[in-house]
Amino acid sequence: xxxxxxxxxxxxxxxxxxxxxxxxxxxxxxxxxxxxxxxxxxxxxxxxxxxxxxxxxxxxxxxxxxxxxxxxxxxxxxxxxxxxxxxxxxxxxxxxxxxxxxxxxxxxxxxxxxxxxxxxxxxxxxxxxxxxxxxxxxxxxxxxxxxxxxxxxxxxxxxxxxxxxxxxxxxxxxxxxxxxxxxxxxxxxxxxxxxxxxxxxxxxxxxxxxxxxxxxxxxxxxxxxxxxxxxxxxxxxxxxxxxxxxxxxxxxxxxxxxxxxxxxxxxxxxxxxxxxxxxxxxxxxxxxxxxxxxxxx
Amino acid sequence: xxxxxxxxxxxxxxxxxxxxxxxxxxxxxxxxxxxxxxxxxxxxxxxxxxxxxxxxxxxxxxxxxxxxxxxxxxxxxxxxxxxxxxxxxxxxxxxxxxxxxxxxxxxxxxxxxxxxxxxxxxxxxxxxxxxxxxxxxxxxxxxxxxxxxxxxxxxxxxxxxxxxxxxxxxxxxxxxxxxxxxxxxxxxxxxxxxxxxxxxxxxxxxxxxxxxxxxxxxxxxxxxxxxxxxxxxxxxxxxxxxxxxxxxxxxxxxxxxxxxxxxxxxxxxxxxxxxxxxxxxxxxxxxxxxxxxxxxxxxxxxxxxxxxxxxxxxxxxxxxxxxxxxxxxxxxxxxxxxxxxxxxxxxxxxxxxxxxxxxxxxxxxxxxxxxxxxxxxxxxxxxxxxxxxxxxxxxxxxxxxxxxxxxxxxxxxxxxxxxxxxxxxxxxxxxxxxxxxxxxxxxxxxxxxxxxxxxxxxxxxx
Numbered sequence: 001x002x003x004x005x006x007x008x009x010x011x012x013x014x015x016x017x018x019x020x021x022x023x024x025x026x027x028x029x030x031x032x033x034x035x036x037x038x039x040x041x042x043x044x045x046x047x048x049x050x051x052x053x054x055x056x057x058x059x060x061x062x063x064x065x066x067x068x069x070x071x072x073x074x075x076x077x078x079x080x081x082x083x084x085x086x087x088x089x090x091x092x093x094x095x096x097x098x099x100x101x102x103x104x105x106x107x108x109x110x111x112x113x114x115x116x117x118x119x120x121x122x123x124x125x126x127x128x129x130x131x132x133x134x135x136x137x138x139x140x141x142x143x144x145x146x147x148x149x150x151x152x153x154x155x156x157x158x159x160x161x162x163x164x165x166x167x168x169x170x171x172x173x174x175x176x177x178x179x180x181x182x183x184x185x186x187x188x189x190x191x192x193x194x195x196x197x198x199x200x201x202x203x204x205x206x207x208x209x210x211x212x213x214x215x216x217x218x219x220x221x222x223x224x225x226x227x228x229x230x231x232x233x234x235x236x237x238x239x240x241x242x243x244x245x246x247x248x249x250x251x252x253x254x255x256x257x258x259x260x261x262x263x264x265x266x267x268x269x270x271x272x273x274x275x276x277x278x279x280x281x282x283x284x285x286x287x288x289x290x291x292x293x294x295x296x297x
Numbered sequence: 298x299x300x301x302x303x304x305x306x307x308x309x310x311x312x313x314x315x316x317x318x319x320x321x322x323x324x325x326x327x328x329x330x331x332x333x334x335x336x337x338x339x340x341x342x343x344x345x346x347x348x349x350x351x352x353x354x355x356x357x358x359x360x361x362x363x364x365x366x367x368x369x370x371x372x373x374x375x376x377x378x379x380x381x382x383x384x385x386x387x388x389x390x391x392x393x394x395x396x397x398x399x400x401x402x403x404x405x406x407x408x409x410x411x412x413x414x415x416x417x418x419x420x421x422x423x424x425x426x427x428x429x430x431x432x433x434x435x436x437x438x439x440x441x442x443x444x445x446x447x448x449x450x451x452x453x454x455x456x457x458x459x460x461x462x463x464x465x466x467x468x469x470x471x472x473x474x475x476x477x478x479x480x481x482x483x484x485x486x487x488x489x490x491x492x493x494x495x496x497x498x499x500x501x502x503x504x505x506x507x508x509x510x511x512x513x514x515x516x517x518x519x520x521x522x523x524x525x526x527x528x529x530x531x532x533x534x535x536x537x538x539x540x541x542x543x544x545x546x547x548x549x550x551x552x553x554x555x556x557x558x559x560x561x562x563x564x565x566x567x568x569x570x571x572x573x574x575x576x577x578x579x580x581x582x583x584x585x586x587x588x589x590x591x592x593x594x595x596x597x598x599x600x601x602x603x604x605x606x607x608x609x610x611x612x613x614x615x616x617x618x619x620x621x622x623x624x625x626x627x628x629x630x631x632x633x634x635x636x637x638x639x640x641x642x643x644x645x646x647x648x649x650x651x652x653x654x655x656x657x658x659x660x661x662x663x664x665x666x667x668x669x670x671x672x673x674x675x676x677x678x679x680x681x682x683x684x685x686x687x688x689x690x691x692x693x694x695x696x697x698x699x700x701x702x703x704x705x706x707x708x709x710x711x712x713x714x715x716x717x718x719x720x721x722x723x724x725x726x727x728x729x730x731x732x733x734x735x736x737x738x739x740x741x742x743x744x745x746x747x748x749x750x751x752x753x754x755x756x757x758x759x
Contacts, residue, residue: 004721005329007714014710039396039692040699047689050401050408054681057409061416068423129426130656136648138656139426158650158657163419166669169662292725296732 005291012284019277026270035261045258052255058166059248065162066237066244069172072160073234076132076174079122080227083179084220086115086122087186091216094193098210102202109197116149116190123176131155133176142176143187149194151187153177164240172233179226180219189215301755304748307357311741314341317360318734325722326731333503335367335720337495365495367720372502375712376509376516380573382705383510387578389698391459392586396695398451401688408684410444411601411668413437418665421647426615426655431642435634442624442632445598449629452591459583460545460553466511466575467543467555473508474526474540477501481523482538488522508534513573529570532557543567552583586694591629593687598629600672601680605664612646612660620646620660 028037039046093108123133123143130138136158145151153176160173180186193212199205318339328334340363344356400406417437421430480501487494501524508514508526514534515527526535534541541560545553548568555576556564571577602624609623621644626632638644649659673683 002718002723004717004723006721007717010714037402039401039688040695043689043692043696046401046692047685050685050688053404054408054412057412057416061419065419065423134656136654136656158654160656161658161662162423163662163665167666292728296728
């Protein structure tokens with residue numbers, strides 16, 4: 001094949017182009033630390049990367065949701081625990097007074113009234129702007145009482161749910177109704193206890209006091225049952241949180257595998273390509289400079 | 298004539314011929330870097346011999362013609378491959394722009410906007426009556442709508458940019474065809490007199506090559522040396538000494554169609570019959586690839602709008618009114634957040650039960666769960682699956698166009714190298730020729746000196 005000057009120059013130029021193109025690609029990979037810098041570098045890999053990123057973003061959101069749930073359940077638990085102690089105290093008073101003691105009735109009555117109000121206040125606890133025991137009526141205090149210690153429940157039985165997974169949402173609240181009114185009505189029991197303590201007719205009063213002991217004991221069980229329900233919700237949230245943590249590590253690994261460049265390998269290839277480039281430059285210089293005219297006279 | 302003056306004639310013929318040869322060599326050397334140049338050489342022939350004694354006497358050399366060294370078949374091949382090269386180059390450039398617009402590698406594209414939108418609904422579900430959460434949701438929704446709008450309009454801009462390129466190329470084509478027609482006339486005029494119009498033919502071939510990279514052409518050369526150029530659908534661009542023009546006109550989608558003007562006022566739309574060259578690449582990208590992506594974006598936006606609106610309208614807001622539409626518009630270009638919601642975030646319907654129940658977040662949860670629902674592709678893909686497949690497809694299209702482009706580039710390079718080896722000027726060769734012809738010239742001059750001395754001897758004999 002007849003080789004002309006132009007042919008040699010063009011060929012050298014083309015191979016330099018190829019070398020610099022490769023060099024550029026490798027350099028981009030090394031400086032961005034990513035193997036895939038545009039969808040066309042690896043279309044399927046790009047699809048996977050988008051998937052993984054979406055999953056990671058979802059997991060972060062689930063964790064936020066779970067924290068919200070745990071906070072509410074924590075607060076619920078501490079309220080119910082305090083209420084539990086107060087009901088226990090009331091029951092003890094009932095037991096003492098039903099044994100026939102008459103001197104401290106007024107003091108006892110006042111104590112029970114305080115207990116009543118404290119329980120009311122605890123039941124009306126808020127988390128931020130929302131009442132936690134009102135069901136869906138989160139802007140209304142669940143309980144209020146009148147002068148005769150009749151309590152009214154203003155909430156409803158709605159579930160507050162949070163999302164913790166794909167199409168997976170769980171309940172994170174208990175209602176004041178469930179804890180304090182259905183089954184045994186704690187407020188009514190306390191009201192009757194107060195009335196019994198304040199009854200001028202001490203015999204009838206003692207009898208009334210005595211009849212409140214069992215309801216108050218049952219109330220303790222009821223509250224404990226609700227606390228157990230809350231506890232199991234909490235455990236479910238924690239388990240999910242742990243699972244999500246493991247899952248997240250897994251996905252981050254896979255994302256890194258797909259997207260990140262193996263630095264050692266890339267740098268080695270960069271060196272090799274650089275050497276190839278320098279070699280073609282040197283060869284070009286040697287070949288292109290010589291012609292017959294250098295040797296003629 | 299077979300005497301001393303005859304020898305003088307032979308010497309004179311030799312001098313002139315070698316001088317011609319050096320002339321042509323000089324022309325070759327000067328044009329070593331001219332694109333499209335084919336080397337020329339002088340064809341030398343012996344003159345008619347004269348019968349004499351002792352035998353046939355040769356009468357020297359004559360320069361018969363200046364020949365251009367080229368391979369005609371190669372020209373056709375290069376033209377064909379150029380068409381494909383132009384096409385894939387144009388198509389690759391267009392689709393690479395699409396890839397840039399989708400911008401998913403940096404993580405700030407539509408994928409991220411959708412993710413944050415769904416997450417904002419979950420935040421709202423965590424605190425349905427919270428003003429902060431509602432404001433955040435409104436902001437993320439606006440970002441989503443804006444991103445859709447922007448991507449859509451950027452893609453449409455690519456179509457408009459392509460039109461600008463098409464218009465520019467049409468003007469170039471018209472210039473070139475005019476020049477080819479001109480050259481046709483000049484070449485045939487010269488070759489009628491029996492001489493080769495070498496340089497003009499080189500120029501014409503160069504123009505034909507350029508033309509072939511822009512649009513698909515078929516060429517044929519007539520006996521009179523004139524080249525006829527046909528474009529897609531058998532319409533002539535150049536025939537004899539005349540050329541026809543191409544032009545553009547706006548079509549129903551607001552983009553440019555390519556028309557062939559027949560010179561007497563009527564035109565024919567040839568957009569769909571173009572099958573090669575850059576014009577084909579641009580038309581393919583503008584009328585097939587980009588509209589495909591646009592319609593998929595529209596589908597995605599329309600489904601998000603309708604699904605979100607359906608659920609939202611089934612829910613209730615903080616004033617216990619049923620929810621209005623959440624998004625207005627029906628396509629990616631016009632999707633927007635309902636302006637009433639923008640003005641008052643309290644009318645975002647998070648609740649599922651009527652009555653203004655602030656703690657009920659069932660509608661918010663339902664809308665947040667849309668991200669997992671199989672809403673696209675006839676119920677087989679989620680929003681993210683659908684969008685990811687669009688991104689993958691764009692990546693694939695770029696890869697395909699790049700592969701074809703690389704393949705064509707090396708084909709054209711190979712053919713060009715082959716042409717260069719046949720028709721190209723080698724300076725080494727020309728140097729040697731120069732030495733050859735110069736020595737011959739020196740020898741012929743010496744012949745004249747010898748004859749001169751002979752004559753002197755004869756004259757001084759007497």
